[in-house]
Amino acid sequence: MPYKKPKIEKVIFTIGEVAKMMDVETTVIRYWENQFEALKPQKNKKGNRLFTKEDIEVVKLIHHLVKERGLTIKGAKQKLKDNPEGTSHDFEIVKKLQKIKQELMEIRDKMGNEA
Numbered sequence: 403m404p405y406k407k408p409k410i411e412k413v414i415f416t417i418g419e420v421a422k423m424m425d426v427e428t429t430v431i432r433y434w435e436n437q438f439e440a441l442k443p444q445k446n447k448k449g450n451r452l453f454t455k456e457d458i459e460v461v462k463l464i465h466h467l468v469k470e471r472g473l474t475i476k477g478a479k480q481k482l483k484d485n486p487e488g489t490s491h492d493f494e495i496v497k498k499l500q501k502i503k504q505e506l507m508e509i510r511d512k513m514g515n516e517a
Contacts, residue, residue, distance in 0.1 A: 415453045417443075423458070424465050434464050437475050440482060463493050 467478040
């Protein structure tokens, strides 16, 4: 039986990796860190930010509110302060709908190629 190398899942990400995931500059994430209490990544001895998957979910939520929904920083902060659970729940629904949309588009494309 051939040896299968175990898949190692990354748990800590640098600010550069997170910025690339979100397609924003690192300065934007640093600014959001100063503005949003929910975003507090750990820092190593050198002062480099270390983002966990939970931190990345917060960054994604902030990105959704500010970049996709067009809220101001003040408006996004207020929304997270007034209803953090509801805001997170709404964001989860949006993510699921986007995934379904992507899957449907892939099916459509496959059907178009077969015709």
